[in-house]
Amino acid sequence: MRFQSPESVDEAVALLAADPEARVLAGGTDLLVRLRMGDVAPSAVIDIKRITEMTTIAQDDGGWRIGAAVPSAEMNETAALVTDWPGVTEAADLIGSTQIQGRATVAGNLCNASPAADSVPAMVAAGAVARVAGPNGSRDVPVEDIPTGPGQTSLAQGELVTSIFLPAKPENSGSAYLRFIPRTEMDIAVVGVGITLTLDSAGAVTAAKIALGAVGPKVIVAGDAAKTLIGTTGDDPALDALAAACSAAATPIDDKRGTAEFRRDVTGVIAKRTARIALARAKGEA
Amino acid sequence: MSQIHVITTINGDETEFLCEAQETLLDVLRDHLDLTGSKEGCGTGDCGACSVIVDGRLVCACLMLAGEAEGRSVETIEGMADGDDLHPLQQKFLEMAALQCGVCTPGILVATKNLLERNPNPTEEEVRYWLAGNLCRCTGYDKIIRAVMDTAADMRGAA
């Protein structure tokens, strides 16, 4: 295995394009585990942390551009980003331990394509867009279109995600992410729910995006569930309808982390709790 | 197998080493540099026994390739005391019996040092969540948490 540390995106793309067996190293918190377990044996790892534009968080067009090599801890140290997109930053704050957060990136979390990735439902709900660089230039792809199944992405040979763009936070909107795990920390999500919603001046929901994690082969955009909120104030009946719709949208399996039935039930519970936080944030109460 | 040449700073000393591409920082610390204070409890970032500070940020040395250390500054447990003068956390862990077998202790000390540098006045809950990635199987964490809280109070008082 070779270790390469390019200093520009073009150089990284060239290395990646030239070697189909090479892997991108961002935070490394997934890749190094798989290397150690012998699950992958790449010919090279390409460390992107020496590429300046990939290691910075920048305000961009009213929103935020987060470099693909930025550790999640740094996102939470950027106060204005936390204010705009608390759903995304709190999801980033749940990825593993303090130590993991010192390395893990949300772009890596996305490209690892685990159905249980914490930051992905939060980014999807925020309407995040991944910027993808490749041999033919760069393109912008909605985050939900990057993973295609467990461990699989839509990235073509030679492509890598260089940044995640979070759009300008809409007025009177709130975002939140919650997950369920058996312990208080250190577990992989059994259910994860990201919600972003916008209120009108009367407090009724005018827009909502809901994404479910760990209850399907990839992140689920729960469109029907979002509709249950539109026009409501997020009162108890509305939240019960939301919970039922989220449980219905989930397509979980039985595995060592929980039964399908449990996951379906808890999807609704967590959706309701997440929505309450997002509503409070939209109203400026939290 | 061609080796990578790395120049880095470890506990303030410029350090040069050769390593294989797939070797982790932990492999190099332990097997090449005789810095065995960082422990390998899992190799997968789940136990925190290999916690080190890289450019001011707490990480697991088992989840960082040694090649990534080029030009960085690495702090390990071996650099925590200043000669014979123990860091206040080290001293407090001794006084309050915050260790039993001691194998998780280096990682916990490094992690809490980083915590107190960032947050000199943490709540018990903040200490517990900060340390969630540092497994201890002997103590039930009780005396560890007390020692950290007590040290933080002492250090605030001294500052």
Added chain:
Amino acid sequence: MVTVRLWGSLGDLAGKTEVEIPATTLRELLQGLEETYPALKPQLERGVSVSIDGKIYNDSWSTPIREDSEVVLLNRLVGG
């Protein structure tokens, strides 16, 4: 004679749960048991602990036993 209480499954092999053995020490007790009740031999070879007046002994052959001592055989203990 010392009265020795056997645990249930050992008692099944001896045919009774209390047996009388002439013994003044732990060694005499173990030897006497094996001679009088050969069915107990496999378990005695695997090892037993012996409670004498409420204290548990594993090995010390010379441990004295009085006629009125309470003697109870136990599976050999292991710890963690």
Added chain:
Amino acid sequence: MPKDEYQSRDFRIVGTRPVRPDGIDKVTGKARYGADMTAPGMLWGAILRSPHAHARIKSIDTSAAEAMKGVKAVITRADFTYQPESASLADVLDNCMAGEKARYDGHAVAAVAATSKSIARAALKAIKVDYGVLPHVTDVDEAMKPDAPVIEAGRVQENVPEGYSENVTGRSQYGHGDPEAGFEKADLVIERHFTTAATHQGYIEPNACLAQLGADGQGEIWVCTQGHYMVRNTCAGVLGLDAGMLRVTASEIGGGFGGKTHVWMEPTALVLSRKAGKPVKLVLSRDEVFRATGPTASSSIDVKIGMKKDGSITGATATYRLQAGAYPGSIAFLSAMCGFAPYDLKHVRTEGYEVMTNRPKAAAYRAPGAPMAAYPVESVIDELCQKLDLDPLETRLKNAAREGTKASYGPTYPAIGLEATLKAAQSHPHWIAPLGENQGRGVACGFWFNFGGDTCVSLMVNPDGTVSLSEGNPDIGGSRASMSMMAAEELGVDLDQVRTVIADTASLGQNEVTDGSRVTFAVGLATIKAARHAIQIMKERAAMTWGIDPEAVDWRDGAAHPAGPNAGKFPPMTIKEIAAIASNTGGPIAGHHEVTAEGAGVSFATHMVDTETDPETGQVKVLRYTVFQDAGKAVHPDYVEGQFQGGAAQGIGWAINEEYIYGEDGRLQNPGFLDYRIPVASDLPMIEPVILEIPNPGHPYGVRGVGETSIVPPLAAIANAVSRSSNVRLTSLPMSPPKVLAAMKGT
């Protein structure tokens, strides 16, 4: 009264909380654990493991691995040329390196030694094993059925009734009276079936050793273990070596909890070294630790208890079926002995079945057999209390075993501390603290034996009067501190004048492993006696100097004194003064004591816990926890508290989240700390330790072992709290959220 019997006294050092002598090395990273040692020319070992739960090994082709650059030795079972006679040693050998078949997922089938870790790992991939996969069984109840796949035929003991598969290798039965008659007198009888999952000791330091073995049969091992004498004896027995030719040194040990009282791979390192002609370091990965070093048994249990309205228990029975893993010899008999041990019962019967399965060989884990024995008993007692509207502490007190009670396992108890722990629990503020919504409070009692065993201590008085103490038991939780304290106490010197080290196997006689809560008791006893031996010699030296009879010399405050006015008027001779002239008065001064410590006594605890159950997710949160345990005399209270807290934390993990999960394919699905979920710091509250000091009459200072009992009550205490917070009775551990939620929904 013999000298080892407890006598009341005022202590000068025992009972204080000094900083431990090994502390600075441990907080600065200097302490050397199993994987921290290297040797010149050292190679790296690695083990190839079976991916199948049960498979015949048809052939192993090692040629490609042997041909690799940097590979210095490849071994299979064929390289273990000695076949031990004893069945238990033959089992250890087969577990270290599979013979005819692989018996579990993770069973070692080959090993390599190479010049680097990466070459060793690559070489494993080059070894080709041809397996013939066999049917497997990992569940204890399934394994007992007559048509179950048999792990090994011909191992059934004479005490097993007919009707079971040959996996059932042993049965034991305890009790007295007529439980059926007892049940008839009861106002309420509850019978329930319980299961507990296998849990791992979860020590943070993976097993590791550095071994060297020459063609002449001389060897050395550096190893993290709870017993280096056990490692020496077992390796010698497995490989046909002379024990005296092997020198084993115990490294610092990063946790054991029973899991390091066994040999898992040290013979493999020795054989690799012998073949390669170089020292070999072998360090298990966490994955290997989970797959191939013993967890404790999973269990299937039936418990039936009858109770009168006044709370008295009229009859009780329990059947414990414990999985032993791939070799005979589980700990079901200990469950059968411990389950009802806290109670004074006229009619009680317990049975234990030992059952082989396609899992790693089950190992001791802190009070082996006792946690799963107490869990169902304490659960059913609690349910009886709920249904009969009785106070759970009062009811336990009413039935509590005390001095003169005939224990359920046979003997009559001497003075014991159970009542004291229950009364302490009743009068503690925790018992009456208010509870919130969805919160409940549970209590449970626990029992465990204490051990003694082979123990050797040497105490050297150095020429400058300082003291070097050598003992042979790895220090797992602060025992060097305790030994130094007891030696200093007895000698009458300052603590900083004594240094205790763990000697290698060539330096002291045989020592039993650090297990059974034995060290503070047994090694402490030997330390005190070694100190008394040294004092006797120093009194003789002083007497010789003064020209008086040794009987006329007293020892106090670290010095020899004339016993009285009639003995003569001499100024006291301090230990330093006596040491300085040792060469002139007969030679170097050393005391020693070798003993097989017996009669260690038993230990009881009561735990109290508050939990909150999330009614929508089934998640159980531990809010408050208090441990009440009899410690005898607490030598170093900090480390007694640490044992109480640590055991409780492990029990909490066992109760709520920890479990071995096997797939249909018989493979372990969670061999890592990610999905084998031990408690993390944010999961737990402070754990309040309440030390009760009821002196153990069998120890000069009244010391009792404290290491294990604390893991016994938590399983039931938490189940009882959950029951009282959510109105459901969980009978299957762990009480993970899916199970709790399903129970609350009644599905």
